[in-house]
Amino acid sequence: xxxxxxxxxxxxxxxxxxxxxxxxxxxxxxxxxxxxxxxxxxxxxxxxxxxxxxxxxxxxxxxxxxxxxxxxxxxxxxxxxxxxxxxxxxxxxxxxxxxxxxxxxxxxxxxxxx
Amino acid sequence: xxxxxxxxxxxxxxxxxxxxxxxxxxxxxxxxxxxxxxxxxxxxxxxxxxxxxxxxxxxxxxxxxxxxxxxxxxxxxxxxxxxxxxxxxxxxxxxxxxxxxxxxxxxxxxxxx
Numbered sequence: 001x002x003x004x005x006x007x008x009x010x011x012x013x014x015x016x017x018x019x020x021x022x023x024x025x026x027x028x029x030x031x032x033x034x035x036x037x038x039x040x041x042x043x044x045x046x047x048x049x050x051x052x053x054x055x056x057x058x059x060x061x062x063x064x065x066x067x068x069x070x071x072x073x074x075x076x077x078x079x080x081x082x083x084x085x086x087x088x089x090x091x092x093x094x095x096x097x098x099x100x101x102x103x104x105x106x107x108x109x110x111x112x113x114x
Numbered sequence: 115x116x117x118x119x120x121x122x123x124x125x126x127x128x129x130x131x132x133x134x135x136x137x138x139x140x141x142x143x144x145x146x147x148x149x150x151x152x153x154x155x156x157x158x159x160x161x162x163x164x165x166x167x168x169x170x171x172x173x174x175x176x177x178x179x180x181x182x183x184x185x186x187x188x189x190x191x192x193x194x195x196x197x198x199x200x201x202x203x204x205x206x207x208x209x210x211x212x213x214x215x216x217x218x219x220x221x222x223x224x225x226x227x
Contacts, residue, residue, distance in 0.1 A: 032213050041223070043118075051214065089156065091157075091216075093213065102210075104157040105156060106155065
């Protein structure tokens with residue numbers, strides 16, 4: 001049972017345009033969501049997070065939107081740069097358990113074309 | 115933020131042997147997590163390691179196969195025991211200084227032959 005899903009395995013975007021990466025979840029107890037970027041042969045790099053009490057969080061070129069009623073979140077990257085080419089994972093956690101453990105989606109490979 | 119040093123970065127091991135992966139954090143953290151990323155798949159949580167208590171394992175993972183030590187608040191090890199080719203994966207340790215952020219080591223790429 002995949003509680004966190006990223007239905008698009010890959011995405012290609014032109015440099016300077018917006019990249020939109022999507023993530024869906026099934027567990028209504030999730031209250032924190034994180035996005036990660038992963039390059040080959042490296043560990044995931046934390047990008048941005050959002051708690052369930054918010055519907056938007058912005059950090060520079062990265063914005064995460066949360067739609068709780070739809071159990072959907074998205075990561076927007078504007079403008080996209082070739083260095084953004086990587087695999088992006090969303091992750092979710094149910095904080096009430098107190099363990100901070102995260103469930104990861106399957107990832108979306110973003111390719112930004114110069 | 116937290117800086118995590120994980121080693122070895124990669125290894126090639128014979129089936130039936132064991133490998134211990136080390137994870138060192140530059141600050142004290144209560145919880146450390148061990149993940150596995152099999153080829154082409156997402157990160158799967160193996161276990162949560164708290165200092166001073168036994169690790170808590172996720173469904174499908176057992177202590178005999180993946181024993182974990184957590185001797186202090188900055189260090190943990192994961193052992194992959196009696197390895198088979200199916201254990202070939204990337205293994206990652208992670209810490210969560212707060213609920214809104216989590217950091218990973220660079221990973222250990224294990225190949226079992």
